[in-house]
Amino acid sequence: MTSRAPSDEHARWKRDAAEHAAEWVRSGMVVGLGAGSTADFALRSIASRLASGALFDVLGVPCSRAVGDAAARLGVPLTTLEAHPVVDLTIDGADEVDPTFALLKGAGGALLHEKIVAQASRREVIVVDASKPSPCIGTRCALPVEVVPFGWRAEALYLESLGARVRVRSGASGAPFRTDEDNLILDCELGPIRAAHELSRRLAERAGIVEHGLFLDLATDLVIAGADGVRHLTRADEGART
Template sequence: MSDTAQRDELKRLAAEQAVDLVRPGMVVGLGVGSTAIHAIRRIGALLASGDLHDIVGVPCALRVEEEARRLGIPLTTLEDPAQIDLTIDGADEVDPQLNLIKGGGAALLREKIVAQSSLREVIIVDEAKLSPQLGTRFFVPVEVVPFGWSAQARWITTLGAEVRLRRQADGAPLITDQGNYLLDCHFGPINDLETLAVQLSVRAGVVEHGLFLGMATDLIVAGADGIRHIQK
């Protein structure tokens, strides 16, 4: 088995362990990414076999919604349930305190709304996503309105980042599900996460940022030595 195939198999096993936490009657947040998709497919398979029933999902992206419908997973929105019982999602980088960087899949706004509405936020990653300090291995995605986006990019540069507008393969700006742009902000290791999060949050034109601080309750890691489940 190739290294890529082995990593994917470990992701699948980690996703299955996360799905084991799902119980009948739950509202389940459905996350985005190459690891989270394994969880969605597992939920669909369990529903089809009758081993899981009476759950509804809240998708974090339009493409996740499409896949969930294809798999026969009943869906709802945040306008209906008061809260989400459990969300299963991935991350781009995770520090020892279970703080996260998310947004590599261009769905950070919906992912954060769902995370903040969840009683339990279960993050599944492969061990390559673990980091001693956020910003070491991944940039911070920042979602901005298209109007004045270059002004936001220049301002974020003054905070110490190298900023790039995320583009599609044809060179056009990538458009999020909410019709916004994404700025990929390379800060390097971030010493003060809370201060940076506040600075980004209060800036007009910034819709949301990819720092998910204090939201994860569980981390399931797929690694060479197997699957680890870490609880906060």
């Protein structure tokens, strides 16, 4: 087993990946603002370029209330999908990503809004540090499943019938975590998810399941930063750029 890099090094990798992707933001764009620590570096880079005048006429669609609050504090103008239903470019993070660009997301609890924005985006750019790529999603992370509070135990039993070890996510106070839509998150340990599309279909059939953290066929670009620098992979050409 390899040792983990120091936290400051991981933070630098996250910043490098995010700032690389933020350079693709152009004046006049509607930009999806992802949630999470890596996407936050991209938000700060966009804000800095707006403040310096290098960018102008950019509107952000935040993927969570917290991201919207942060963007407002940094001076990034905001809009909504109701006003701008097509997003030019979204920059977001991921908890795990496999070689086919399948993603596992939702550790921060914003998976529903993140997926809605991703589906509305012409280009979905995922920025990660070198610890996030995985041979198969689910290998390292539990799958978050967002459920309505009514009848959540029935959904937990269903998830257990699929082989998951299920726990209700807790918030900072110890009470159940609530999403921006006031739903619950069930974190499901499944191990490597080798039939992700089939699992996605089965989860979608359940009325009480609002959304899940399988992001399939959505990412167009993957930016990975690590000790060897920054790599840019695209689903279109499966190539790499620096």
